[in-house]
Amino acid sequence: MLAGERVALARLMTLVENRTLALPAIMSRLHPHTGRAHLIGITGPPGAGKSTLADRLVAHLRRTGRRVGVVAVDPSSPFSGGAVLGDRIRMQDHFLDAGVFIRSLSTRGSHGGLPRAARDVVRLLDAFGMDTIVVETVGVGQTELDVMRLADTILVVLVPEAGDAVQVMKAGLLEIADVFVVNKADRDGAMRMVTDLQQMLHLRPAAGWSVPVLATQAAHDVGIAEVVVELARHREVAAADPRRAGRDQARRAEELVDVLDEALRRRLEAGLGAARDGLAGLVAAVRAGTVDPYTAALRILGEPATLAGLVGLGAAAGDGGPT
Amino acid sequence: MLAGERVALARLMTLVENRTLALPAIMSRLHPHTGRAHLIGITGPPGAGKSTLADRLVAHLRRTGRRVGVVAVDPSSPFSGGAVLGDRIRMQDHFLDAGVFIRSLSTRGSHGGLPRAARDVVRLLDAFGMDTIVVETVGVGQTELDVMRLADTILVVLVPEAGDAVQVMKAGLLEIADVFVVNKADRDGAMRMVTDLQQMLHLRPAAGWSVPVLATQAAHDVGIAEVVVELARHREVAAADPRRAGRDQARRAEELVDVLDEALRRRLEAGLGAARDGLAGLVAAVRAGTVDPYTAALRILGEPATLAGLVGLGAAAGDGGPT
Numbered sequence: 001m002l003a004g005e006r007v008a009l010a011r012l013m014t015l016v017e018n019r020t021l022a023l024p025a026i027m028s029r030l031h032p033h034t035g036r037a038h039l040i041g042i043t044g045p046p047g048a049g050k051s052t053l054a055d056r057l058v059a060h061l062r063r064t065g066r067r068v069g070v071v072a073v074d075p076s077s078p079f080s081g082g083a084v085l086g087d088r089i090r091m092q093d094h095f096l097d098a099g100v101f102i103r104s105l106s107t108r109g110s111h112g113g114l115p116r117a118a119r120d121v122v123r124l125l126d127a128f129g130m131d132t133i134v135v136e137t138v139g140v141g142q143t144e145l146d147v148m149r150l151a152d153t154i155l156v157v158l159v160p161e162a163g164d165a166v167q168v169m170k171a172g173l174l175e176i177a178d179v180f181v182v183n184k185a186d187r188d189g190a191m192r193m194v195t196d197l198q199q200m201l202h203l204r205p206a207a208g209w210s211v212p213v214l215a216t217q218a219a220h221d222v223g224i225a226e227v228v229v230e231l232a233r234h235r236e237v238a239a240a241d242p243r244r245a246g247r248d249q250a251r252r253a254e255e256l257v258d259v260l261d262e263a264l265r266r267r268l269e270a271g272l273g274a275a276r277d278g279l280a281g282l283v284a285a286v287r288a289g290t291v292d293p294y295t296a297a298l299r300i301l302g303e304p305a306t307l308a309g310l311v312g313l314g315a316a317a318g319d320g321g322p323t
Numbered sequence: 324m325l326a327g328e329r330v331a332l333a334r335l336m337t338l339v340e341n342r343t344l345a346l347p348a349i350m351s352r353l354h355p356h357t358g359r360a361h362l363i364g365i366t367g368p369p370g371a372g373k374s375t376l377a378d379r380l381v382a383h384l385r386r387t388g389r390r391v392g393v394v395a396v397d398p399s400s401p402f403s404g405g406a407v408l409g410d411r412i413r414m415q416d417h418f419l420d421a422g423v424f425i426r427s428l429s430t431r432g433s434h435g436g437l438p439r440a441a442r443d444v445v446r447l448l449d450a451f452g453m454d455t456i457v458v459e460t461v462g463v464g465q466t467e468l469d470v471m472r473l474a475d476t477i478l479v480v481l482v483p484e485a486g487d488a489v490q491v492m493k494a495g496l497l498e499i500a501d502v503f504v505v506n507k508a509d510r511d512g513a514m515r516m517v518t519d520l521q522q523m524l525h526l527r528p529a530a531g532w533s534v535p536v537l538a539t540q541a542a543h544d545v546g547i548a549e550v551v552v553e554l555a556r557h558r559e560v561a562a563a564d565p566r567r568a569g570r571d572q573a574r575r576a577e578e579l580v581d582v583l584d585e586a587l588r589r590r591l592e593a594g595l596g597a598a599r600d601g602l603a604g605l606v607a608a609v610r611a612g613t614v615d616p617y618t619a620a621l622r623i624l625g626e627p628a629t630l631a632g633l634v635g636l637g638a639a640a641g642d643g644g645p646t
Contacts, residue, residue, distance in 0.1 A: 024624070028618040031615035046368060138494060141466050141468075142437055142465075143465035249612075252612060253606065255609075255616040256616040257591050259617055272576070272579065286575050286578075293579040294346075294350040295347075298347045298348065304636055308636045311634070312627075313630060
């Protein structure tokens with residue numbers, strides 16, 4: 001993969017998405033090759049035209065010679081597969097371009113792990129040598145906001161009919177946006193929305209960077225160059241922000257907890273699945289609903305040997321259980 | 324709280340939201356008193372009028388004598404506090420009603436734990452004796468879909484201008500809806516949206532329950548009675564679904580893993596924060612960025628005594644670290 005093999009990159013992405021046991025070893029190995037790319041997050045409500053805007057951004061960035069990775073985070077939905085694929089197909093021009101790599105990440109069974117998978121896939125693209133990585137989420141929710149926390153620069157895309165400014169605040173978008181785009185700006189109410197957003201942003205204390213509000217018509221390739229300029233400008237300003245170091249430190253410490261916790265959770269799942277004797281009986285009782293999960297957890301937490309066995313840290317593994 | 328003390332209920336909710344260490348003991352104690360309430364989830368894009376609809380539903384349910392709990396899941400946003408509070412204030416008629424209890428849940432710092440906090444707050448309301456519990460999310464994303472998994476019956480609220488039917492599919496809403504409501508049905512395109520949704524639903528294999536699509540004008544109290552009827556009808560049909568038992572078993576087993584994992588993660592955080600000697604040096608190197616989190620995790624996972632110490636399962640706790 002480090003030699004530029006796209007097939008190797010795709011395989012590593014599948015391993016990452018499946019949360020392979022070898023994940024820490026893989027990511028540890030790649031880490032020295034990461035840290036160069038500009039990571040741009042794109043979010044906004046469904047229907048705002050995020051995919052089309054991402055597609056245009058990629059085209060503009062390619063014209064300046066930059067290599068681009070795209071990570072599309074889609075909700076788990078067997079039924080909607082077709083529709084989501086439709087968006088990806090719109091980007092098919094780029095599939096033939098060796099300077100672009102596109103990956104959709106499914107949320108199926110992610111149980112809160114999606115932001116981690118997205119983070120690791122982004123690192124793969126970074127190590128692969130992409131100059132810019134665009135992460136696009138479908139929808140606006142807590143997980144999507146968590147995914148956006150990965151980004152150096154967050155682009156929030158709205159449409160005039162996305163609801164009033166209060167809705168933007170309710171969805172938590174005002175706080176996270178580094179650049180606002182009002183897309184489909186040929187529609188009624190677009191300029192009103194631009195003005196509303198600008199007024200709301202004026203109420204916020206601006207420290208170093210004042211969030212621009214741009215109007216685009218992505219479907220007609222209007223206004224995209226301005227977006228590219230503002231994204232690059234934000235990266236420069238943000239890199240000089242002194243508060244950034246503290247945030248980075250906290251993020252790294254949290255990631256260490258995440259990686260360890262992911263390993264322990266996996267051991268817990270395996271240990272409970274393979275439980276024998278008294279512990280097996282307890283698990284069966286929880287499944288049947290005769291013992292509630294909290295009561296069962298209390299019993300296991302109260303027996304260090306049983307818990308140690310579950311997470312592979314004791315001689316007591318599988319060797320009995322709560323009585 | 325079990326004696327009907329509202330103040331005690333509010334205090335327990337704060338403990339649950341803060342993920343108190345006593346959580347397993349509290350939930351274990353309350354479990355025998357839960358399982359009676361009808362849990363209704365309300366979701367949909369920002370601006371669909373979910374809060375207003377929830378308010379009207381509460382009023383209708385109260386007229387039939389039912390006691391109602393409301394849990395509003397808001398994104399973390401210091402700035403939007405006022406706006407979100409605005410919604411809650413709309414429900415202030417109910418604040419004076421002893422048969423209603425309303426709680427907003429913040430996502431601040433939840434790190435994927437929001438669905439768990441929502442689940443536990445719902446259980447408190449259930450144990451308190453509420454007949455119906457309404458859980459409302461702001462926005463449509465993966466976390467919101469996870470929160471909805473708690474519900475017996477999921478109501479998806481859309482507005483005519485919410486985007487076309489494809490957007491509904493992209494957000495994963497078609498799969499989870501038990502009842503669809505097209506709100507603000509006096510606006511252009513409402514009947515078209517009802518028809519589109521009905522056609523999409525016809526493409527799905529209906530097993531036992533065919534999802535109704537209702538038109539409402541929540542702000543004018545139009546169409547709410549029909550929604551109440553369909554919600555109750557869904558509960559009866561779903562209770563008779565034979566696939567339900569298997570899903571419930573899997574959900575209980577997963578909850579046991581969740582509770583244990585939450586305890587272990589907390590121990591990890593405390594253990595890493597209080598690390599001494601070599602381990603403290605490793606944590607400092609991760610924070611500074613000189614050792615990446617995966618490499619550090621590999622070293623800790625490779626030393627069972629260090630890991631056991633971190634999660635309080637070994638004599639080696641705080642007693643050194645990787646060298």
